[in-house]
Amino acid sequence: xxxxxxxxxxxxxxxxARQRQWRWGLWSGCCGxxxxxxxxxxxxxxxxxxxxxxxxxxxxxxxxxTAMKNQQQREQHNQQLxxxxxxxxxxxxxxxxxxxxxNDLQEVLAQQGVQVQRLQIDNGRIDLQGWAPDAAAMxxxxxxxxxxxxxxxxxxxxxxxxxxxxxxAFAWGAQxxxxxxxxxxxxxxxx
Numbered sequence: 001x002x003x004x005x006x007x008x009x010x011x012x013x014x015x016x017a018r019q020r021q022w023r024w025g026l027w028s029g030c031c032g033x034x035x036x037x038x039x040x041x042x043x044x045x046x047x048x049x050x051x052x053x054x055x056x057x058x059x060x061x062x063x064x065x066t067a068m069k070n071q072q073q074r075e076q077h078n079q080q081l082x083x084x085x086x087x088x089x090x091x092x093x094x095x096x097x098x099x100x101x102x103n104d105l106q107e108v109l110a111q112q113g114v115q116v117q118r119l120q121i122d123n124g125r126i127d128l129q130g131w132a133p134d135a136a137a138m139x140x141x142x143x144x145x146x147x148x149x150x151x152x153x154x155x156x157x158x159x160x161x162x163x164x165x166x167x168x169a170f171a172w173g174a175q176x177x178x179x180x181x182x183x184x185x186x187x188x189x190x191x
């Protein structure tokens with residue numbers, strides 16, 4: 001006959017096996033929970049790190065966009081200033097051309113005794129009407145002005161004055177590119 005051992009009773013073995021299973025299950029659950037907590041903390045830490053990096057990148061991108069916008073505004077402002085300077089330079093050239101024209105007329109015509117009665121400049125053309133005491137004075141004045149301006153003054157009309165006044169009435173005409181080309185008359189050497 002087999003010995004009966006109550007300590008090794010099948011019910012007791014099943015209870016012990018269940019207790020071991022519960023302990024292992026509880027132990028596995030605790031280890032799983034701890035491992036899950038560690039993994040969750042690591043993922044949260046990594047996610048926070050990525051978010052901080054993304055925010056830093058977004059801030060740098062925003063700074064670069066602002067810098068590019070400021071650079072574009074400066075470039076537009078510089079272009080506008082350049083256009084204004086170009087326009088002012090043209091105006092200054094035109095003003096200098098007018099001053100040169102006036103000075104040349106006063107200086108040369110006064111030396112020869114020639115008087116201007118009418119001056120018209122239109123569309124790059126100069127028309128000048130005046131009076132000269134004689135043909136030689138008129139010729140010298142025309143030649144000197146032509147040399148200074150770099151443009152030939154063409155005689156358009158010539159009339160002998162009557163009514164008690166001696167001399168010649170004349171009209172000269174020439175192209176006048178100084179107002180379109182800037183200081184052409186200034187670049188020519190004055191005789």
